[in-house]
Amino acid sequence: MEVIRQHIERQVMGLTGLALGGIDYERPLGDPGLFGPHSICWQVHSDFPSMLCGGISALMLQMMHPLALAGVWEHSNFRNDMLGRLRRTSQFIAGTTFAPTADAWRLIERVRKIHAKVTGTAPDGRSYAASDPELLGWVHVAEVRCFLAAHLRYCNPQLSGAAQDRYYNEVARIAEALGARNVPRSRRAVAAYLDKIRPQLVFDARTAELFTLLLTAPSPNLLTKPVGRLMAHAGIDLLPPWALARTGLQLGNGRRRLIRLGMNGVVPLLRWSIRNGASHRARRRVAAQ
Numbered sequence: 001m002e003v004i005r006q007h008i009e010r011q012v013m014g015l016t017g018l019a020l021g022g023i024d025y026e027r028p029l030g031d032p033g034l035f036g037p038h039s040i041c042w043q044v045h046s047d048f049p050s051m052l053c054g055g056i057s058a059l060m061l062q063m064m065h066p067l068a069l070a071g072v073w074e075h076s077n078f079r080n081d082m083l084g085r086l087r088r089t090s091q092f093i094a095g096t097t098f099a100p101t102a103d104a105w106r107l108i109e110r111v112r113k114i115h116a117k118v119t120g121t122a123p124d125g126r127s128y129a130a131s132d133p134e135l136l137g138w139v140h141v142a143e144v145r146c147f148l149a150a151h152l153r154y155c156n157p158q159l160s161g162a163a164q165d166r167y168y169n170e171v172a173r174i175a176e177a178l179g180a181r182n183v184p185r186s187r188r189a190v191a192a193y194l195d196k197i198r199p200q201l202v203f204d205a206r207t208a209e210l211f212t213l214l215l216t217a218p219s220p221n222l223l224t225k226p227v228g229r230l231m232a233h234a235g236i237d238l239l240p241p242w243a244l245a246r247t248g249l250q251l252g253n254g255r256r257r258l259i260r261l262g263m264n265g266v267v268p269l270l271r272w273s274i275r276n277g278a279s280h281r282a283r284r285r286v287a288a289q
Contacts, residue, residue, distance in 0.1 A: 008273035011224055012048070015083070017091025018278060023103050025281035029288045031100040034174075037286050040167040044147060045097045046279035047155045049267040054150030055089060056214060056235030058143040061243055063210050064201040065138050070122035071130050073206060082217040096174050098282035108177045115178070123206075133181040140175035141184060141193055144168065149238050153260075154267055161187065194240065203246045211236075211247065227270075230262045 013019060035041050045051060063069045072078060078085040095107040118130035128135065148167060152159060165186040172183040184190045215232045236244065237251060237259050244251065251259075274280075 005273050005275075008269070009275065012270060012274060013277070015052075015086060015090070015224065016048075016277070017087050017089075017094050020087050020091050023091070023095055023099050025098060025100075025278050026285045026288075028100060029285060032286055033099055033101055033282065034096060034104045035170060037283055039170055040163050041097055041170045042279065042282075043156075043163075044151045044159075044167055045093060046277075047151060047271070048274055048277060049263075049270045050150040050154040051093070051147060053154070053231045053234040053238065053263065054147040055086070055093075055143075056232050057150065057238040058146035059089075060211060060214065060235055061142040061146060061239060062139050063207055064203055064243060064246065065135070065142075065197075066122050066124060066200075066202055066204075067126060067128040067132075067135055068139055069206060069210070070120060070128050071118050071135075074120050075118045075130075079213060082213060094278040098278045100285070105177075108174070112178060131179055133179055136175060136178050136180035137183055137193075138197060140171075140178075140180055141190060144171050145190055145194070145240075146235075146238055150234075153238065154234075154263055198242060201243070201246065203248070208247075211249075227266055230259070230266060233259050234263050 017023075063072065076085065092107055092111060096104045099107070112131070115130035115136075119128065121127050130136075144167070148164060152164075168187065168190060169185040172185050175183045184193045214235070215229070217228065217232070236247075236249060237256055239247075
């Protein structure tokens, strides 16, 4: 069984930012990072299965904003390197949550420099910049909203309302470090923000192509292919009802039950197999004071 566990762990870790290297999560000893092990974001972000499907859902939601989509479409190779994008995004989330303090700030500064170069004109004629505080706010809110929704569905549905508000308050620090302003810091504030921004969101041909890419993305191995497909559908299931309606995709009650049944079968296996992820290494670092 241990051989099987290690094999699954290696395959899964190949999808994450750990495959990129460059961060020692176990040194220096005692460094709590930006948040520390008692934070809610350590709790939410440490569950790999829910973070994976939450991340897929977040990308789907983010790309419904025409300016966010334009920036990714014209300044990245995600259509040809979906795995690479997954790894880079995973590294940023894991690094800013679990890495030693200096590494977390290094990642933030690197992303700020990348954002400074991402500018252009969207198909509707509007100019965009990845460093725009409002666009950064949208990308952040869509992301953490989906992370938390996935955690509540597949990890801890009993997470208290106060803890959920604390989560939003904690992770706002990262968005603000990247340049966002007026970041929502509670469930009520996030809901109000989403209501306000909904009229700006669209689902056009390019958004539809991105959804198709996510649903049919090639997998690095046979083990991850069916899991990836299931996670993508679980990501769609996590979208806010109004966002799902805008896509035109149909998820009947029967299909939703099948998706959630499949996830509830896969999630325990993934948790059992992963014992040396970023959060595990970070906890060893902090404990070894």
